[in-house]
Amino acid sequence: MSSDLITMDDLTNDEILELLEQASSLLPVARGESYLPLLQGKVLGNMFFEPSTRTRMSFETAMKRLGGGVVNLGALASSSVAKGETLYDTMRMVDGYCDVAALRHPRQGAAQYAADACEIPILNAGDGSGHHPTQTLLDLFTIMQAHGRLDLNVLMVGDLRYGRTVHSLSHALARFGATLTFVAPHALGMPGEIVKHLKEDGANVTESEDMLGNLPAADVIYMTRIQKERFPDEDEYRKVAGIYKLSRADLGKVKESMILMHPLPRVDEINPDVDGTSHAHYFEQAFNGVVTRMALLCRVLGVEVKT
Amino acid sequence: MTEMRRVTAICNGTVIDHVPAGHALKVLRMLRITGVQSSPVSLVMNVPSSKYGAKDIIKVEDRELTQDELDRLGLIAPHASVAIIRNYSVAEKREVELQNEMVNVARCTYSNCISLADREPLPHRMKVIDSEPLQLCCHYCGRSQDMDSVIENLI
Numbered sequence: 001m002s003s004d005l006i007t008m009d010d011l012t013n014d015e016i017l018e019l020l021e022q023a024s025s026l027l028p029v030a031r032g033e034s035y036l037p038l039l040q041g042k043v044l045g046n047m048f049f050e051p052s053t054r055t056r057m058s059f060e061t062a063m064k065r066l067g068g069g070v071v072n073l074g075a076l077a078s079s080s081v082a083k084g085e086t087l088y089d090t091m092r093m094v095d096g097y098c099d100v101a102a103l104r105h106p107r108q109g110a111a112q113y114a115a116d117a118c119e120i121p122i123l124n125a126g127d128g129s130g131h132h133p134t135q136t137l138l139d140l141f142t143i144m145q146a147h148g149r150l151d152l153n154v155l156m157v158g159d160l161r162y163g164r165t166v167h168s169l170s171h172a173l174a175r176f177g178a179t180l181t182f183v184a185p186h187a188l189g190m191p192g193e194i195v196k197h198l199k200e201d202g203a204n205v206t207e208s209e210d211m212l213g214n215l216p217a218a219d220v221i222y223m224t225r226i227q228k229e230r231f232p233d234e235d236e237y238r239k240v241a242g243i244y245k246l247s248r249a250d251l252g253k254v255k256e257s258m259i260l261m262h263p264l265p266r267v268d269e270i271n272p273d274v275d276g277t278s279h280a281h282y283f284e285q286a287f288n289g290v291v292t293r294m295a296l297l298c299r300v301l302g303v304e305v306k307t
Numbered sequence: 308m309t310e311m312r313r314v315t316a317i318c319n320g321t322v323i324d325h326v327p328a329g330h331a332l333k334v335l336r337m338l339r340i341t342g343v344q345s346s347p348v349s350l351v352m353n354v355p356s357s358k359y360g361a362k363d364i365i366k367v368e369d370r371e372l373t374q375d376e377l378d379r380l381g382l383i384a385p386h387a388s389v390a391i392i393r394n395y396s397v398a399e400k401r402e403v404e405l406q407n408e409m410v411n412v413a414r415c416t417y418s419n420c421i422s423l424a425d426r427e428p429l430p431h432r433m434k435v436i437d438s439e440p441l442q443l444c445c446h447y448c449g450r451s452q453d454m455d456s457v458i459e460n461l462i
Contacts, residue, residue, distance in 0.1 A: 109447030
């Protein structure tokens with residue numbers, strides 16, 4: 001792979017599987033059961049121009065579990081960004097301070113732009129409604145951990161139009177032979193361009209507005225939040241908010257091995273009464289963000305992880 | 308009707324032939340020929356062409372367009388043929404070459420692309436995905452570009 005991770009296209013299938021294997025071997029370190037300072041002396045720049053909880057914290061945790069340091073952009077209001085600094089200037093500065101940077105930005109293409117501006121590896125932590133490849137890695141890891149393979153029936157539900165996690169994940173799963181079913185209200189369907197590319201790549205793709213009817217065949221159900229912040233106005237948001245909700249009562253006919261995932265935060269898509277079932281994997285999924293980002297940080301910084 | 312020259316021969320400059328019919332004004336815009344320069348510019352539109360049925364022709368006097376300038380035309384006139392004229396004779400023939408990437412030719416058509424943010428200094432970059440028909444995508448955001456919109460977004 002190149003030293004940057006902008007989209008999943010920067011990784012071959014073999015490289016993805018190798019990363020997942022390395023992540024697996026780092027599980028005891030991620031849990032704090034052993035200490036492995038592979039990245040001692042290295043500094044990660046956590047550049048979050050948009051709110052983030054899990055991605056930012058798991059990058060920071062990953063770096064610290066491996067003995068490295070982290071510097072944060074901090075609140076935008078108190079940074080030079082509020083004074084009108086360009087992304088280019090901010091990233092050139094970080095290029096001098098850090099060995100690697102994770103970047104989240106509201107504008108699509110920001111990660112590639114930053115990669116062009118910097119010498120250090122840039123890890124895309126979400127760019128507008130574009131890509132979120134490190135989320136994809138932890139999603140793939142979670143599926144692999146539960147099923148041992150990726151060529152499965154995967155049902156994606158919710159905001160598929162603006163949800164960058166499902167854009168990246170669907171591309172990656174298609175490469176591993178998964179069958180994809182997209183369930184979304186018409187206004188929030190998977191962008192036509194993405195569906196077209198997936199089909200051109202030979203993926204088996206079905207689109208529907210019916211969630212309940214598609215539950216029984218699924219090996220993986222990937223719920224997403226309708227993202228209020230991506231809507232141009234409140235009225236449009238209200239039309240579709242809360243349209244898909246899963247509760248324990250809906251899971252009667254699902255496969256026993258089915259895992260339920262969600263990139264979090266959730267609002268009301270998954271009722272808390274599902275949390276106690278064997279299907280609920282979203283908190284484990286969130287934890288897996290640490291271990292996959294540990295493996296990725298080692299890789300882009302040229303540090304070998306023994307599997 | 309006898310054949311007559313619609314535009315006279317030029318002494319020095321550049322002749323761009325086989326421009327797709329009706330596109331001459333866009334070509335001038337791409338070459339940043341606005342008409343305020345002092346050199347004469349002639350153009351004919353929708354004249355018969357044995358190759359393409361109809362075509363436009365542009366003659367720019369006292370200015371030799373560079374290969375870099377001409378390559379910008381790959382976006383709308385990839386089959387244009389270009390002659391550099393010196394002392395009423397064709398001194399050089401040039402072809403428009405479609406590059407793998409077009410730098411600072413057009414802005415991305417996706418309004419939320421980082422390349423459209425205020426004062427960002429890196430160049431606008433379009434990758435050529437396919438040449439027939441021409442398909443472009445933004446180097447930064449990766450979005451496929453609607454060609455009609457790209458023409459509106461020329462730099």
